[in-house]
Structures are given as C-alpha cells and as structure tokens.
Amino acid sequence: MKVDTESLEDLGGEAILDAISDFAASAIPYRSWVRKLSGADAQQKRMRAAVAAGAVRRAHLKGLGEQLDCPPPATPNRAKALPEK
Secondary structure, eight states: OOOOHHHHHHHHHHHHHHHHHHHHHHHSTTHHHHHHHHTHHHHHHHHHHHHHHHHHHHHHHHHHHHHTTOOTTSSOOHHHHSOOO
C-alpha cells in the first residue's frame, strides 16, 4: 500500500499552524475586545456571509442547470458522484 507523503506533510503542516494559531489566540489578553474595536470581528462576519451566499447561489444555479438539462459544468457531474459497481 502506497502512502501519499505529500498529503501527510500537508496535514502535519496544517496541524502545526493550527496549534500556533490556538496558542496565539489564547496568549493575547482581551483578544475579543481587540477584534471588536478594530472591526475585524464585523469583517469576518461579512466574509462568512458572503461565502455562504456564494454557496447558496452556486447550488441554485446547479439545480437550475439540471432542470434545464444543461451539460456539465452547468450541472453536477453525476459520473463522479456515483460509486462504481
């Protein structure tokens, strides 16, 4: 069985960055107040709302493309979604 070492390295790197981020977040006193006063909290909320709106829009357009029998990429690619028998 071959193990993809690049993906393992990526996972290890992500874990290290997450640990550093968690430590930095807990080490900064009054972090929530700093985020609120600087406007970073509001900006993050706007960014998350924009990402969610984009996902909803994409799902709507994929459904519309499927309803109109459009070829991929206007519709979900069913060949990839269904498991092989």
